[in-house]
Structures are given as C-alpha cells and as structure tokens.
Amino acid sequence: MIVGCNSSINFTEQRPAEPPVNIGIYDSRAIAVAFVGSDIFKQYMTNLTNRQEKAKVEGNHKLSDKLEQEGVALQKRLHQQAFSTASVDNILAHVKSQILEIKKQTNVKDIVSKWDAQTVDVYHPMNQVDVTSLLIEAFKPNARQKKSAIEIQKHAPS
Numbered sequence: 221m222i223v224g225c226n227s228s229i230n231f232t233e234q235r236p237a238e239p240p241v242n243i244g245i246y247d248s249r250a251i252a253v254a255f256v257g258s259d260i261f262k263q264y265m266t267n268l269t270n271r272q273e274k275a276k277v278e279g280n281h282k283l284s285d286k287l288e289q290e291g292v293a294l295q296k297r298l299h300q301q302a303f304s305t306a307s308v309d310n311i312l313a314h315v316k317s318q319i320l321e322i323k324k325q326t327n328v329k330d331i332v333s334k335w336d337a338q339t340v341d342v343y344h345p346m347n348q349v350d351v352t353s354l355l356i357e358a359f360k361p362n363a364r365q366k367k368s369a370i371e372i373q374k375h376a377p378s
Contacts, residue, residue, distance in 0.1 A: 243343045244328035244351035248308040248335060249377060250369040252301035254356040255311045257365020268294075305335035305377050318358035322351055331355075335377070 255261050268291055275284035300306035312319060319331060326349050332339045340348065356369045 240347050241343070242326070242328045242347045242349050243340070244323065244326055244331035244349050245334040245340060246331060246350070246352040246355050247373045248305060248333040249302050249372045250352050251308045251311055251355055251359075252298060253369040253372055254359045254361040254365055255308075255314070256298060256302070257361035257368070258359040260314045260359065302372070303378050305333070307333065312355070315355070315358040319355075322354045322358070326351055326354070 268287060272284055272287040272291070275281075275287060297306070301308050301311070323329075323331060328349050328351065331351055334340060334350075352373065353370075356366060361369060
C-alpha cells in the first residue's frame with residue numbers, strides 16, 4: 221500500500237495544447253478586380269501594347285498576331301477570374317512578398333480562395349481568417365477599382 225497516493229493523478233506527460241491552425245481565405249474575384257486597377261497591370265498592358273506596336277511597325281505580323289491573341293486570352297481569363305471563381309494564382313504571384321507578410325500578420329498557415337471548397341472545408345470556420353481586404357491593398361488599386369473589388373464580394377459569382 222502506498223500512503224498518500226492519490227489514484228486520480230495522471231502520470232502521462234502533460235503537453236501544452238497546440239494552437240489551432242488558421243487558414244487565410246480570400247474572394248478571388250475581388251483580387252482580380254483590384255489587380256486590373258493596379259500599376260502592376262497597367263505596366264503589363266503597356267508593355268504588351270508597346271511590343272505589339274513595335275512588331276507591327278517592323279512588319280513582324282506573326283509576332284503582332286501572337287501578342288494580340290495574348291491580349292484577347294488575357295481579357296477572357298480576367299473575365300473568368302473577376303466574375304466567376306477561376307484561380308488567381310497568376311495574379312497573386314505579383315505580390316508574393318506581401319503575401320508572406322500577410323500570412324505572418326494574420327497568423328495563418330496558408331492562403332486559399334474561399335471558392336476552393338476542398339481545402340477550406342478541412343478547416344473549422346473559426347480557424348478561417350478572411351484576408352481579402354489585405355490582398356486587395358497589396359495591389360494598391362486605384363479608388364474606383366478598390367471600390368469595385370469590395371462591391372463584387374456582395375454578389376454571387378456567375
């Protein structure tokens with residue numbers, strides 16, 4: 221017999237509870253709209269237009285046509301990104317360093333589109349942090365596009 225022994229003592233190692241893993245979610249449509257109003261997009265379009273004009277002047281119709289098709293494809297893709305739920309990974313690549321800072325600032329493990337149900341559903345709603353507004357700001361959109369990026373979130377995607 222052990223004197224003074226409390227049978228309710230738990231002898232297993234007590235580990236501090238690990239904090240829940242948080243995930244950042246964003247509305248991809250808002251990101252696409254903000255991107256279109258950014259200097260990043262303006263510079264890209266200026267470069268594309270200048271390259272196409274130069275190809276025309278030089279008589280390089282093959283390159284000119286290719287660049288024109290690139291512009292048409294970009295317009296189609298941006299439309300899908302802004303009004304549907306198409307991935308905006310190509311857009312987010314422009315603000316990669318800001319994303320790292322946003323993850324640190326919001327204490328999230330990763331940032332995913334809220335339309336990526338397979339990934340988002342793994343996390344309890346309490347572990348989801350909406351980082352849409354921070355991502356919008358990362359692009360420094362003009363006032364009109366910023367307002368549109370905020371407004372588009374009020375509507376269902378098409």
